[in-house]
Amino acid sequence: MHTSDAYANLLLPRAIARAGLSGADAGLATELTYGTLRREGTYDAIIADAAGRSVSAIDPAVLDALRLGTHQLLSMRTPSHAAVNETVRQVRQAAGKPASGFANAVLRRVSERSIDEWLARLDAAARSEDERLGLRYAHPVWVIRAFRRALAAEGRADELESLLEADNVSPVVTMSALPGLADVPSDAEATPYSPIGFRSPGGDPGALVVASEGRVRVQDEGSQLAALALSRVAPVRAGERWLDLCAAPGGKTAVLAAEALAGGALLEANELSPARAGLVRDSVAGVPLDVPVSEEDGRTRAGKGRYDRILVDAPCTGLGALRRRPEARWRKSPADVPALAALQSELLDAALAALAPGGIVAYVTCSPHLAETAAVVSEALRRHGDAVEELDARAVVAEISRHPIDLPESGGSGRAQLWPHRHGTDAMSISLLRRR
Known part of the structure; x- marks a missing residue:
């Protein structure tokens, strides 16, 4: 994604299909990708602290591996030794033995603190409230300011942290039944607002789309x-x-x-x-x-x-x-x-x-x-x-x-x-x- 400038929601399904992943393995690949991209700014600050250097000074391939490893260490249930060893192995294959030693050292420092301890450390180092929010909720400062102004226009500026937190939660799959051409399934949970919407019952929503000839769709x-x-x-x-x-x-x-x-x-x-x-x-x-x-x-x-x-x-x-x-x-x-x-x-x-x-x-x-x-x-x-x-x-x-x-x-x-x-x-x- 970083090299092609494409979006994960377009590339990842194809990559999962090519690799023949399904079930738990596909879910793991999805969480690794989306979770790492979502929290990238926070992880970069943690990696920079642990490495003692700016992330701009780290080889891009090594940095991407470190981001994936950091996500596993701090936000997933992956055992620390497994996350470190697998990431180091990937770095060795991509960039050689010296780089793998560097990655090993960085990830072991990352693993010394929990995510809450790292966030508290970043809070203390932040130079402003907006920077603190940016590091804690993984949003650029300019986006935080734009959101605050938009909420303030409604008199709801106090909802800013709730919005930032919601941005970091994977959305529930919502579907629509084209009016007059398809019905919301009787056993489906209807959406609260749209009269044509319902929640995906689970499994592959693509099967519903295909079976309906496109008259039911993810939306x-x-x-x-x-x-x-x-x-x-x-x-x-x-x-x-x-x-x-x-x-x-x-x-x-x-x-x-x-x-x-x-x-x-x-x-x-x-x-x-x-x-x-x-x-x-x-x-x-x-x-x-x-x-x-x-x-x-x-x-x-x-x-x-x-x-x-x-x-x-x-x-x-x-x-x-x-x-x-x-x-x-x-x-x-x-x-x-x-x-x-x-x-x-x-x-x-x-x-x-x-x-x-x-x-x-x-x-x-x-x-x-x-x-x-x-x-x-x-x-x-x-x-x-x-x-x-x-x-x-x-x-x-x-x-x-x-x-x-x-x-x-x-x-x-x-x-x-x-x-x-x-x-x-x-x-x-x-x-x-x-x-x-």
């Missing part, structure tokens, strides 16, 4: 609510034209396709990347509705028609999905935000310009960062003036929800912000804008 509950917020914000009139402007990987597209089919609407999808456009086509294959998928820049594609509903699931930092993509926290930086916010604004402007009178855009990001959410929407409203109005997405989501949902007002807007620690979903932001 975060927040993603389900984001798609349903657009399709159910107002009654569907037969003949409406809908557009999913940034559609990959296609989960929300599939929900919209099922909803369009039920209401007699037409749906088009767009995705700039040809490979990812293929994922969208696969996602809607189980819906008996013709969904053309174009492969264009969304900023120009939107203007090729007039639409009644448009989903802008904009490219973003992905800070709302750190439970699923734990390494994203180490790959993104504050420098990524301005360019993404500019792109998000351009996509939203293009979508608003493509609306028919009375048409609605759902602007969605899997990030709670205010620069990618509230700021983009408020600037769009300022630019478009009286031509566009914001709807109350919080009320729409609450109306859809199976049970009452805690969505406090944020900065005077109607934006609905979901959170891992509060709702058990990805931190999805949902705004609804209507052309007057």
Whole structure:
């Protein structure tokens, strides 16, 4: 993952399949990978302390092995001697005998303290409260500050540590049954909010997906609510034209396709990347509705028609999905935000310009960062003036929800912000804008 810049949730299943792992062995490989990536910043601080040198001075292959060994020593039930010996063996094969001696010494120092003792040591060495939180909960300081500001906008800044802790817990597998095409299994545990969601009963969820021909699918509950917020914000009139402007990987597209089919609407999808456009086509294959998928820049594609509903699931930092993509926290930086916010604004402007009178855009990001959410929407409203109005997405989501949902007002807007620690979903932001 460190050398290819790919994400574990894409690479790991293939690697496990190639190695022929199953059951406990596959579970062990998954925990080793995700757990190590999730706590990488904390482990790097511990390794640096134990090694007496910066991790930047350690050979990358050796450092990766040390991270895996540290995770086994401090966060798994692996016996210390087994974790040390196996890691040293890997280092010897990758980097030679001198490096293996170094790894042995470092890991033995790591094993002298428990994780709680190491965290207390890191707490004492932290130069600020944000740095302390960053080391304790394995989040970059800039992400911690962005989360604090987003929570403070709701008057909930005191929930910060709960959010950081939730980001380090593997999410429960959530599935959706495409409305009108599949039913939530009678013996399944329904999700608390999405009317089409349920918890995986265990085992390989892929078997359920295959058996249903894609009409049952793995999908975060927040993603389900984001798609349903657009399709159910107002009654569907037969003949409406809908557009999913940034559609990959296609989960929300599939929900919209099922909803369009039920209401007699037409749906088009767009995705700039040809490979990812293929994922969208696969996602809607189980819906008996013709969904053309174009492969264009969304900023120009939107203007090729007039639409009644448009989903802008904009490219973003992905800070709302750190439970699923734990390494994203180490790959993104504050420098990524301005360019993404500019792109998000351009996509939203293009979508608003493509609306028919009375048409609605759902602007969605899997990030709670205010620069990618509230700021983009408020600037769009300022630019478009009286031509566009914001709807109350919080009320729409609450109306859809199976049970009452805690969505406090944020900065005077109607934006609905979901959170891992509060709702058990990805931190999805949902705004609804209507052309007057």
